[in-house]
Amino acid sequence: MTYFIDRRLNPKGKSLANRQRFLRRARQQIRDAVQKSLKDSAVADIGKERKIKVSTQGTREPRFRLDPKAAGERDFVLPGNKEFLPGDEIKKPQGGSGGSGKQASDTGEGEDDFEFVMNEDEVLDIFFEDLELPNLVRTTLKETQNKQWKRAGITTSGSPSQINLVRTMRNAQGRRLALRRPSLREVEAMEADLAALEREPQTEEMRAKISALKEKLAYAIARRKWVGFIDPVDVRFNSYTEQPVPTSQAVMFCLMDVSGSMGEREKDLAKRFYMLLHLFLRRRYKKVDIVFIRHTHDAQEVDEQEFFYSRQSGGTIVSTALDKMLEIQRERYTTSDWNIYAAQASDGYTQSGDARRCVEMLNEDVMPLCQYYAYIEILDEREMEVFASEDSGAELWRAYRTVAAEWSNFATKRISKPADIFPVFRELFKKAEA
């Protein structure tokens, strides 16, 4: 009559379909919340599982509810009376404190924002709805430099170390059955019978029996020889082929001017830009290294804290940063193993004459190595208006425009406030129109 059923082994994620529907439904709110939560995290922490606080707007489930605070009268019963007598009056609590005095929220359900955990993929999906990394197709040459052995089925020839025992034994058994190879046990049984018969008194009848059995035994032994236990036709080998694998690691060079002209605001904008780039790379590559290079009139590799928060005085020579980047790349990040991305942020000023040197370096040394090079110029809003046209700008901007014309994987953009970043970013990495 009673059944115990163990359901624990049932497939998991039964409510996954509901979750997807919920995420889809609350997309707008979730997107806002995700962006807000990204603001305070470190560049590399961006794609981690995170708690998201979502407003219930858009996922409200309104029902008709009564509102006894607005009008009318009611009675209610509570437990735990200590001192009240009939006729006593209790002041209604004002404002939010106290059990029933809670203000009706404008959702009407007293339903507050609620928090839930989104895993990495879900966070990132929100970001990358319709974006795609640029130039993902590496040149054929670069791509085939890394190879990996992959399984490629079963073959009939190979080296002994690659024998697939299971297949081999299975084939052998099938063949033995098909060709009726007498088993060892059968042979031994016959030999035992024979021995037993030979011990009996030797009558005529016995002798006939013995010779028949001997004949049978000889046949069985011979047959065991013809039909081998394992025959070369049974043997199978695992086969492997060499396959090219795309490089699965990337390095991201963050270059930034930290001279006096770059203030907190500029650095904050730059940081957000790096974060987003890092996110993209994380989506695509198994391992992403970040190298922070700051420069004034000379360049240094520093850690993230120093990169964003320390100041340095000095002039501005952009090419030193490019030098530093090339030096680090040669030392640690060979192009055969690494995809190289670079993002440079600057306010657009450099020592006069340096811009030309930058262009040379970019064209000759840097761009051939890079998958992608993004240059963002951070302006204040007044400047933004002045340089409304793409062609006008400071020296560095004009110089970089010539590089951009030559290399499709070189991008330049100008931004002036946080709201500019995401649109710019979308534009930089928009799906190749296929």
Add this chain to the structure above:
Amino acid sequence: MTGLLFTEAEWDFATLDRTYKAIEEIALNDLKLDVYPNQVEIISSEQMLDAYSSLGMPLMYHHWSFGKLFAREDTMYRAGYSALAYEIVINSSPCISYLLEENTMTMQALVMAHAAFGHNHFFKNNYLFRQWTNAEGILDYLAFAKHYISACEERYGRDEVELVLDAAHALMDQGVFRYRRPPKPSRERVLEKRRRRAAYEEEAYNDLWRTLPAGIEPPAAPPTLVDEDEFDGEIKLPEENLLYFIEKNSPTLRGWQREILRIVRNMAQYFYPQRQTKVMNEGCATFVHHTIMNILYDRGLISEGSLLEFLHSHTSVVFQPEFDDRRFGGLNPYALGFAMMSDIRRIAEAPTAEDRDWFPDFAGSGDWVGALKDAWANYRDESFIEQFLSPKLIRDFRLFSLYDKADEGAYRVSAIHDEQGYRKVRSLLARQYDPGIADPNIQVVDADLKGDRTLFLEHKMYRGIPLQHATKDQVVAHIERLWGHDVVLEEVAD
């Protein structure tokens, strides 16, 4: 070895089985319970969360609101704000109880007594469940609903289906028949419907064979189960079941949309008895597990350690914080229900003079099993409290009632636990459990079907309490979506 059923905290299926049999013996012979066949399922914590978010049902159609619920519960659980329920039980035959795998053996015993016998008996015997729910058919119906709705999603798009479901969910509280049964369809109509449903099932079945190379066809359209032309111009007014009215009379809904409304309406009706019997249902189950566990101990079947573990969890379940406690969140149905059930037993066995006055019918009769079984079968929370809440319990809980008028700055204490107050407190508390009063009373009063098709709704305000403004407009917008034309909701004094 002693006669203990188990000595370890760990459980296994053999122990579960042995313990179940011992509990069953007590439940059927000592308590004379009458239950559906049981099916006990062991699930993991993740599956428990899954079950939460689909209203505790083993099968449910897909909707984002369940995903939202899951996300919320999951976060609460992971952060340690809330523990999982030890069990979930489903009003079906066989009666399915979910047991959490993490429970200790003592807890499994408690939970089996609570769910598989306490709730189970209540489901099978209470008049509301008997009248309004079909325990044999619910799982099949859910399977049908789930399949039907996903077929609609495939055919008409998720967004379209979501619109209908959102709107229908908003009307769930107004989607039940409170007092009367839906009009019986004529016999021909029933046969016709059965035929169509069978045809639908056949088609759904054929789907399985699509994997065969021959005869690959696109997925079959969900057939219309509700007549498109069901509207016959004849409406019966007023109508309290908004979902029913719209399903039958909306000038714009298509057949599949009507069927979805019907599914949601059936779900609402299925859960309606549970809403009306929260105190009794939990009280019955808690009383049953308490009694059974104690008998198990008295008969030497569980150890003292188990008894203490059980009591520890039992007392936290029936804990009632007082109104000025930070933890207070209303009356705990477990606490009130369990106290009332135990009180009935006390009154039957060892009544005081006061009890004899108040409950002449069964005070001192000694037949507490009979008194309880009668209560469980024939009352709902509201009538149960009105009938059985004793002065002693009012004193124990120190209940008092407050009168609240919206435009006054203070509540007035209208009755406390004294001779003059008992009856008043009791009736006011009973009324608090009447969903007919707690839910707004909204009815369809007119529909201008010949003219501009405006739908007129009326909220009969009970004691002048209006609807919450913000949600009112949102729900009306949902109704307009279903009705297809203007909807006017008027609030009138009762």
